[in-house]
Amino acid sequence: MIAYSAPGKIILSGEHAVVYGRPALVAAVNKRLKVKLAPAKRKEEKTPEWKQIESVVFEYLNSERIDFKIKDYKIDIESDIPVGRGMGSSAALAVASVACLLEFFSGKRFEKELVNNLAYKIEKYFHGRPSGIDNSASCFGGLIFFRKEFEFLKVISKLNFKIPDNIQSRLYLVDTGKPKESTKQMVDFVGSRLNENPSRIRLIFSEIERASKQMVVAILKEDLELFAKAMQKNQDLLERLGVVSKRMSQRLKVLQDLGAYKITGAGGLQEAVGFVLFLDLSGEGERFLKDQGFSWSRLKFDQQGLVRL
Numbered sequence: 336m337i338a339y340s341a342p343g344k345i346i347l348s349g350e351h352a353v354v355y356g357r358p359a360l361v362a363a364v365n366k367r368l369k370v371k372l373a374p375a376k377r378k379e380e381k382t383p384e385w386k387q388i389e390s391v392v393f394e395y396l397n398s399e400r401i402d403f404k405i406k407d408y409k410i411d412i413e414s415d416i417p418v419g420r421g422m423g424s425s426a427a428l429a430v431a432s433v434a435c436l437l438e439f440f441s442g443k444r445f446e447k448e449l450v451n452n453l454a455y456k457i458e459k460y461f462h463g464r465p466s467g468i469d470n471s472a473s474c475f476g477g478l479i480f481f482r483k484e485f486e487f488l489k490v491i492s493k494l495n496f497k498i499p500d501n502i503q504s505r506l507y508l509v510d511t512g513k514p515k516e517s518t519k520q521m522v523d524f525v526g527s528r529l530n531e532n533p534s535r536i537r538l539i540f541s542e543i544e545r546a547s548k549q550m551v552v553a554i555l556k557e558d559l560e561l562f563a564k565a566m567q568k569n570q571d572l573l574e575r576l577g578v579v580s581k582r583m584s585q586r587l588k589v590l591q592d593l594g595a596y597k598i599t600g601a602g603g604l605q606e607a608v609g610f611v612l613f614l615d616l617s618g619e620g621e622r623f624l625k626d627q628g629f630s631w632s633r634l635k636f637d638q639q640g641l642v643r644l
């Protein structure tokens with residue numbers, strides 16, 4: 336039996352602006368997907384997604400003339416990463432499955448770089464034009480600073496420091512529900528706002544870039560106040576972009592009295608805006624979230640990325 340597990344991710348800063356060449360800061364989180372492969376006597380019927388994953392792996396093994404044996408197997412997948420909620424569940428599936436299949440067929444273990452490249456190919460099949468941050472965060476773990484310079488040049492850097500405990504211990508992930516709009520619809524919405532008013536929206540993107548860099552500095556210096564400031568600034572800018580529904584924007588405002596917050600991901604126009612990061616500076620956060628009827632979980636980060644079990 337061969338088993339690998341890979342984490343999901345959240346965007347700490349830079350969503351939307353990242354589509355226009357600004358940086359984004361992404362972190363792997365401690366929600367994981369596990370893939371197990373065990374030899375089987377009979378061939379199992381595979382889903383189209385799985386067939387795609389398999390074909391990327393075979394194509395690689397063939398092209399590199401790596402010795403491998405085709406064997407029947409049974410797949411077992413377990414996950415606590417919410418599906419379709421911007422937490423990178425498909426990327427974690429791609430990363431863990433590639434690692435499993437490569438080892439199952441060839442009997443060898445491969446470098447994370449290679450697993451990540453193949454997982455990116457699979458993500459392209461799942462999503463069309465993914466940035467590559469989800470699979471990179473899942474494969475390498477930790478913090479990823481990402482910037483698209485050109486369509487053919489995406490700079491994906493793993494930062495060699497982590498979110499300090501004084502920040503992590505105060506972070507919560509609040510669930511406002513699944514937005515009615517897809518990520519693509521939200522990206523198109525921002526695109527149309529940019530067309531209508533290029534100078535205003537470009538200025539917002541520049542300020543988001545500043546907030547993202549401020550957040551990196553805050554993490555490096557373990558500066559809680561600066562982190563809170565960067566987070567709230569980012570939320571204000573996302574509201575100015577129009578990706579936080581009026582209703583949710585009103586409802587979330589109370590959190591500012593306790594610390595700072597921002598949406599993470601594409602946002603929403605009607606009501607739900609997906610997950611919200613909340614930094615509790617007051618120590619009263621949990622009680623308050625409960626009283627306000629929010630659904631939430633503690634946010635913990637992952638440093639390991641892909642792991643062989």
Ligand code: PMV
Nearest residue numbers: 350351353421518599600601
């Ligand atoms: O939460 P997600 O992974 O759906 O993130 C969307 C982030 C956007 O910047 C809005 C779009 C993108 O492709 O980067």
